[in-house]
Amino acid sequence: MAGGQERELRRRIKSVESTKKITKAMELIAASQIAKAKGRIESNKPYHGGMRRIIVKAAQGDSRAAARLLGKPEKVETALVIVVVGDRGLSGAYNSSVLRATERLIADLKQAGTSVRLVVVGKKGASYFRFRGQAVELGFEGFSDKPAFSDALGVAAAAAGPFVSGEVEQVLMVSTRFISSATQRVDTVQLLPLVDPSASQVSDDEDSKPEAKALTGYTEFEPEAGTLLAELAPKALESELFTALLEASASFHTAQQRAMAAATENASDLAVTLTRVMNRARQDSITTEIMEIVGGAEALRQD
């Protein structure tokens, strides 16, 4: 039945075309979300930068308190790992690359004799770890598209609580950093103890060095630097987390746009290929029919 094959192909082409419409729409939506997410990253910059500046100054004011709060802990019995992924899929390797990096991190930590507690941001992460039997202590979802500062406060509280009470010695975070529209990278950073921002600033921002050196004047602290630093630490954590959430959401939308653009292109290619196959099938059936008629006519004439 040649005609049946043709009908089948026609149906497939139609379904590919409608899939293409959907992926195209998702691509456009993601593209518009990228712009908004980038805007939010920009609005957060003055706060994030100011917070880092203050921490650096306060750390200079009381280096002994700073040593307690900043840097790498000597022995880590238990580490809390925060994983930041998306609520939705259809975004290429975005979720899976973060989850894979997390798996690796957990394996490394366990090998070093550290027990791990997991806090997951994003629906995709929660279901992933639940499926693998890895206990998730707290799961957050519903804001990975457009995180608000209050969302970051919630996650920060979940991380700071166990750290302050001494249940965990280290808080790590695996998330996707938005370096530029073209580059996003999965990164693991230590959130607590706070990493001295002045140390990292030197490497990724050479311009800030002379300014930091110029600040040798006397600075008043209210309250004294040590107390202030202890107050600042959780706020800095909130700010770091919020920044990470914003960058993760921008990365998610970028990944989704890219994945959907590729899917749209694939759908176009597939539709072209299927159309060719369908045309050939139709031509074949026509040829066969003609051959049958001609063959029949020939047979009659010979009689």
Next chain:
Amino acid sequence: MAMIGVEVVTPERNLFTGAAVSLVTKTSEGDLTVMAEHAELIGDVIPGVTKIEFASGEIMDVVVHGGFLQVHTEEGAADDLFRDGEEAPARSTRVTLLAGVAELTTDIDLAQVDVEIAEFEVAVDKFAALLSGKGPEDPTLKESEFELEQARTALDRARLRKLAVSAKSAS
């Protein structure tokens, strides 16, 4: 009168930037007024109202739900905070107020705040009751504690907003 550059920054937006005469706020050590040529300072800001006074004598109230303050005096430190037509002194004082949550009293809708207070009071009671019903072994204990804490914070904030607006309209 010598002016200072003031910026009130939250993670979600720049609440205010501009030139002012003074800024009055409260740190955990007590009241603090910043005017031009104030010494270098880093301090905390406890939840309350921060007042910014302008050259015109107008006072802007900012409700700050906790934050930090940096005062920095240097040549050209606050240049970008002065608008056109406002003479920036060569050596200027820049006041940066960082707050997780802050708003202008003029942006607060009192009727809305009353509704919020009522809502959060109910939420706090509900979560507290829920929590007291759970044993120490309950796997959702942490989440409930967390929800209660969130509701309490929200209630405190709403109450502070109401207080600030009432105080402003009374004065």
